[in-house]
Amino acid sequence: MSSHYEAPIREPLVLGDKSYHDITVDIAKPIEGKANKNWYIAFTISLIAFLWGIGCISYTIGTGIGVWGLNKNIGWAWDITNFVWWVGIGHAGTLISAVLLLFRQRWRMAINRSAEAMTIFAVFQAGLFPLIHMGRPWNGYWVLPIPNQFGSLWVNFNSPLLWDVFAISTYLSVSLVFWWTGLLPDFAMLRDRAVKPFQKKIYALLSFGWSGRAKDWQRFEEVSLVLAGLATPLVLSVHTIVSMDFATSINPGWHSTIFPPYFVAGAIFSGFAMVQTLLGIMRKVTNLENYITRLHVEYMNMVIMLTGGIVAVAYASEFFIAWYTGSPYENFTYMSVGAATGAYGWAFWSLILFNILIPQFLWIRSVRRSFIGSFLISIAINIGMWFERFDIIAIVLSKGHLPSTWTRFEPTFVDVGIFIGTIGFFGVLFLLYARTFPVIAQAEVKSIMKVSGENYKKLRDGNHE
Amino acid sequence: MYQFTGKLKTIALALMVIGAVGIISGFLATPSSVEEVKEHLHNAHNGHDAHAVAPAAHHEEAKAHDAHQEDHHAEAAHAEEGHGDSHAEHVFHQLKNRPWAAVYVALFFFFGVTLLVLAFNAIQRVAQAGWSIVLFRVMEGITGNLLPVTIILLVFLLLGSAHVHHLFVWMAEGTVDPTAANYDAIIDGKSWWLNVPGWTIRSIVYIVGWNLYRHLSRKASLAEDNETNLVSYRKNFKMSVAFLGFFLFTESMMSWDWIMSLDPHWFSTLFGWYVLATFMVSAVTVIAIVTVYLQSKGHLPFVNNSHIHDLAKFMFGFSIFWTYLWFSQFMLIWYADMPEETTYFVQRFEEYKLPFLAMIPMNFIFPILLLINSDYKRIPQFVIGAGVVVLLGHYLDVFVMIMPATVGGEWFIGIPEVGAILFFLGLFIYAVFSSIAKAPLLAKGNPFLHESETFHY
Numbered sequence: 001m002s003s004h005y006e007a008p009i010r011e012p013l014v015l016g017d018k019s020y021h022d023i024t025v026d027i028a029k030p031i032e033g034k035a036n037k038n039w040y041i042a043f044t045i046s047l048i049a050f051l052w053g054i055g056c057i058s059y060t061i062g063t064g065i066g067v068w069g070l071n072k073n074i075g076w077a078w079d080i081t082n083f084v085w086w087v088g089i090g091h092a093g094t095l096i097s098a099v100l101l102l103f104r105q106r107w108r109m110a111i112n113r114s115a116e117a118m119t120i121f122a123v124f125q126a127g128l129f130p131l132i133h134m135g136r137p138w139n140g141y142w143v144l145p146i147p148n149q150f151g152s153l154w155v156n157f158n159s160p161l162l163w164d165v166f167a168i169s170t171y172l173s174v175s176l177v178f179w180w181t182g183l184l185p186d187f188a189m190l191r192d193r194a195v196k197p198f199q200k201k202i203y204a205l206l207s208f209g210w211s212g213r214a215k216d217w218q219r220f221e222e223v224s225l226v227l228a229g230l231a232t233p234l235v236l237s238v239h240t241i242v243s244m245d246f247a248t249s250i251n252p253g254w255h256s257t258i259f260p261p262y263f264v265a266g267a268i269f270s271g272f273a274m275v276q277t278l279l280g281i282m283r284k285v286t287n288l289e290n291y292i293t294r295l296h297v298e299y300m301n302m303v304i305m306l307t308g309g310i311v312a313v314a315y316a317s318e319f320f321i322a323w324y325t326g327s328p329y330e331n332f333t334y335m336s337v338g339a340a341t342g343a344y345g346w347a348f349w350s351l352i353l354f355n356i357l358i359p360q361f362l363w364i365r366s367v368r369r370s371f372i373g374s375f376l377i378s379i380a381i382n383i384g385m386w387f388e389r390f391d392i393i394a395i396v397l398s399k400g401h402l403p404s405t406w407t408r409f410e411p412t413f414v415d416v417g418i419f420i421g422t423i424g425f426f427g428v429l430f431l432l433y434a435r436t437f438p439v440i441a442q443a444e445v446k447s448i449m450k451v452s453g454e455n456y457k458k459l460r461d462g463n464h465e
Numbered sequence: 466m467y468q469f470t471g472k473l474k475t476i477a478l479a480l481m482v483i484g485a486v487g488i489i490s491g492f493l494a495t496p497s498s499v500e501e502v503k504e505h506l507h508n509a510h511n512g513h514d515a516h517a518v519a520p521a522a523h524h525e526e527a528k529a530h531d532a533h534q535e536d537h538h539a540e541a542a543h544a545e546e547g548h549g550d551s552h553a554e555h556v557f558h559q560l561k562n563r564p565w566a567a568v569y570v571a572l573f574f575f576f577g578v579t580l581l582v583l584a585f586n587a588i589q590r591v592a593q594a595g596w597s598i599v600l601f602r603v604m605e606g607i608t609g610n611l612l613p614v615t616i617i618l619l620v621f622l623l624l625g626s627a628h629v630h631h632l633f634v635w636m637a638e639g640t641v642d643p644t645a646a647n648y649d650a651i652i653d654g655k656s657w658w659l660n661v662p663g664w665t666i667r668s669i670v671y672i673v674g675w676n677l678y679r680h681l682s683r684k685a686s687l688a689e690d691n692e693t694n695l696v697s698y699r700k701n702f703k704m705s706v707a708f709l710g711f712f713l714f715t716e717s718m719m720s721w722d723w724i725m726s727l728d729p730h731w732f733s734t735l736f737g738w739y740v741l742a743t744f745m746v747s748a749v750t751v752i753a754i755v756t757v758y759l760q761s762k763g764h765l766p767f768v769n770n771s772h773i774h775d776l777a778k779f780m781f782g783f784s785i786f787w788t789y790l791w792f793s794q795f796m797l798i799w800y801a802d803m804p805e806e807t808t809y810f811v812q813r814f815e816e817y818k819l820p821f822l823a824m825i826p827m828n829f830i831f832p833i834l835l836l837i838n839s840d841y842k843r844i845p846q847f848v849i850g851a852g853v854v855v856l857l858g859h860y861l862d863v864f865v866m867i868m869p870a871t872v873g874g875e876w877f878i879g880i881p882e883v884g885a886i887l888f889f890l891g892l893f894i895y896a897v898f899s900s901i902a903k904a905p906l907l908a909k910g911n912p913f914l915h916e917s918e919t920f921h922y
Contacts, residue, residue: 005919007595009695009912233785240793248800255801258734260793313713314734320721321734325805326654 004451008461012454013107015290020446023291027186027442028193030286035435038285046427053421056414057132065135069411074397078415079133080245081389082422085270086126087168087242088263088385091235092271093119094175097182098231101224106452107299109444110291113186114282115275116179117437121429122274123172125422130164132418160244167241174234178227181220184210185443239267246392253333253396256321262314269307269355270385276300276378280371282434291440294369301368304381308359311388315356332399334391343408344395351391354384467764469902473894480891487884491564494880499550502557558631559875565630566871571885572621573723574747574863575893576614577740581748582607583679584712587705590682596775598917599767601908602901603756605686609900610893611679615672617892622668622723626661632871635659635729652729659726667722671715678708689910698911716741727870731809733798739790740866746783746828747859749776750852755897757845764906770843771922777842780832780855787859788829813865816874820861827858860886 014023035043060067070077093115100108131137143165145154155162187207194200210216243263246254276297283292315335322330332338339348358380367373394409433439450456496502586604589597597604625633634652639645641653641660652659685701692698717737725736733739753776759765760773798806813821832851841847868876908914 005916007913007916010593233789236789240789244797247797250801250803255797255803256734257736257794257797258738259797261735261738261790309710309713313717313737316714317717317734317737320658321732324655324658324721325732326651327805 006451006457008457010452011295012457013110013293013295013452014445014449015293015454017455018290018449018453020449023442023446023449024189024193026288026290027438027440027445028190030434031190031436031438032193039431039435043428043431046424046431049420049424050428051421051424053418053424056417056421057128060132060414060418061137065133067412067414069409069415071407071409073400073405073407074394074409076133076397077390077394077409078411078419079129081386081393082419083126083129083133084242084263084389084393085386086122086129086422087239088267088270088389089274089382090119090122090126090171090175090271091239091264091267092275093117093122094171094178094231094235095268095271096275097178098228098235101228102232105299106448107296109448110288110293110296110440111275111279111300112444113179113182113437113441114279114439115271116175116182117430117433117439118271118275118278119175120172120179121426121433123168123175124429125426127168127172128422130161130168160241160248163241164245167238171234171238174227174231178224178231181223181227182441182444183437184208184220185212186438186441188212189442190438236261236264239264246396251396251400252327252329253322253336253392256318258314258317262311262318265307265310265314266385266388269304269311270381272300272304272307273378273381273385276304276374277382278430280375280378282439286434286439288440291445294371297371297374298369301362301374301377304359304378305362308355308362308381312356329401332395334395338399339391339395342395342399344391344398347387347391347395351384351387354380355388356384358384466904467759467898467902467906469898473898477891477895477898480887480894482891484884484886484888484891487880488564488568488888491567491879491881491884495561495564496557499553499557502560503550503553506553506556555873556875559872562630562632562871563875564881565632566868567881568885569621569632569871570860570864570867570882571889572614572618573867574860574886575610575889576618577744577863578747578751579608579610579614579893580675580716581741581744582752583611583675584709584716585745585748585752587678587682587708587712590702590705591709593913595913595916596772596920596922598908598911598914599765599920600752600756600772600776601686601911602904602906603759603765604752605683605904605908606901607751607755607897608679608683609903610896612676613892613896614889615676619668619672623665626665632867633726633729634870635726636661649729655729659729664722664726667718671719674711674715675708678704678711682708686908687904689908690905692910695912724866727867728809731806733794733806733809735790735794739794742783742787742790743859743862746780746787747856749779749783750855752776753780753848754852757849759901759906761845767907767918769921771920772917773845773848774839774842774922777836777848777851780848780851781836781842784829784832784836784855788825791824791828791862812869812873817865817869817876820865824858824861824865827854827861831855831858 016022018026068077068079070079093112096108096115097112100112131140134140143155143162184207187203188210191200191203191207194203240260240263243259247256247259249255279292279300280297283289318333318335322333322336330336332342334348339345342348358377361367361373361377367377398408399406496505582604586601586608589601589604624630626636628636628638631637634640635649635655637647639647640649641656642648643653682701682704685697685704688697689701720737720740724740725732753773756765756768756776757773760768795810798810831854835847835851836842864876864878864882911917
């Protein structure tokens, strides 16, 4: 890759006087040690939420969609809101591992593994909703173009909901492969360190016999670059296709050409916020503060500021064009005076507050570099981006073309329960991951240690500030 | 220091003179009265009738369609004169618009490219890029074109509000006057945004804002050369952040004001970013072409083929990005097929089929196939070859944005269009290379300079 010279002005990415061995030990420690009480508490809470979610899902499928708060005019609400929210969260992982790789951002190396894990677990949650929001989920396989005994009855390829099937399944597969490829050297490291035969066997299986020869590394890097080059358009197109669920319609407020790039920007915005939330906790509990540093937090906040700015321009465009069209129907879209003053005004203003106003604090350097500040703002963005999707879906549907169809949506405990269940499921997966997988790509961090490590930078730059 | 050679200066001036002659001849060739147009139409019909009745009929149909679409156009005032007259009148206005529109397409294209080079440079500063420092002076030199091109643009726009040309139909007399014959309720509904004073003030604000950043950033960049501390560097960093914030909003507004309002009945939320994408790829291409040129003359010894490779990667990436936005806008409007939006593409598809469709191979397929190969991205000839096609393709993109709304079916890429391109190309060469000659080509004092000099990919 690029030269081994690094400008002295760049801040170190690996703190402390680390050797290659120190990195290995630090990263293997959470896996080789025993889980503490806090982990069990968090795991139990997540598991209960997950089981509660399974209960709500079973109740829905057993009884019918009518147990949700949907009505005949608002046929999509929490289900698709949560779907888009989870898919959006999943996007930051690929962005960090693929786009930042293409842009040669070395700071991605400490966060890419966990961000990718987050992607995969978030896509699992997202993938539940298209299935469970079906009236007849047991016929779900009919969305696949499989030759069959109904005179080979096929699917209609004109529906964005079908494109969603292809987008999400491709996205999940490619993300999994990309993630697993990166894990090979790290699993090999764990295999080689394992003292118990059972662990050794497991990690030997997971690492596919990686032996780290020069030829392997060369191909490994090429595959990573090719996958990054493929994953980047994929990540853009996946959320684009999700946005087309709305944008191809003729509903005022949904039919908007800016949706494709704007949903993608929003996905990166919310995804980075979630990475910030998770890593804020993880760096503390796994003692990886020397790898996930203040600088990483600041850089992530900068990406959040940029994508938040893009989202803000998109809101402004939506608001402006809705007005500019001169169409009275556009007065009730999610970005309109009608929304700001209507029955869902609270949802509109929550969106403005959490997505646009609160993130502006990140312009202040001390906030941007503060762990607790970034943590709180990242939570605000996660809430705000949930409201964005809810507003787009529910506000627009609540006031359609015909005033006689105007209605409200009130979620039932089942709607809420399933959402909580997915958060629990996500927590379960992520907590298990953090105990069994190397949460930082040690092989990659080792590749930047001598360039961007604190002690090496000091040695090289002498008495630099 | 680079010397702006007499030879290149002569070429630039010659291009401007030839271009000016082409532009003027375009103005001289416009019909002076509706009668002339009628006679011309009559002759054309007779000439074609023998062997081409069907195409002529189709032509008529397209015209009628066009007239229907632009009912807000000035000819509506003369509707009482009967259909034949109204048609000739309509064609007369379109022919009158043509030399103006030809100038506007080229002007807007070169303006957009220059502006996006400025934005790209700001992005490089804000991102603390380690590879592009050795190209900073090239980029700064290209933005030397910003002041002249935006002055001409502003004059051009003000001529519109002074009714010297009629490209912006919403500015026409009576469109917002309910008692006037060509009253247009839709335009009237938008008059809170589309009104001449507001539009003029906004235009001035954008242009002043961009030029101010260009001026201050260039000054700070030159100051960096002789500084050992990082005062100017930090100042420039902060200015660039502020500029990008300003740019993000004004770029969208500019595209609504200066391009989207040419079709005042039409709207698309994506439009601002679509315009951004077309100029982003063109800007990177222009940086690559100027860099390769200067390198070939031996002025950039510190630029290696990894730098060219990176520029070519951006050309490749932004070509895909442009296509993504082009397709998103087109597909969503095609899919929903709502009449108030679809007319935009119907007209382009029927009357501009060739340029409309030619954009896809030129802006997408060709650069993708050529530049996907790593080795090719390092070969200057391939970069230039792809670059020229990409630039022509994006000129066509601007052409298809502006022409249908102003000259309708009366378009042709002839003397006025080519003349305008040559004129603004000459101006570009003159402004850019005289600006490059004003400062050393290596931006010293930047903390990432050595990273950029030793950059290798």
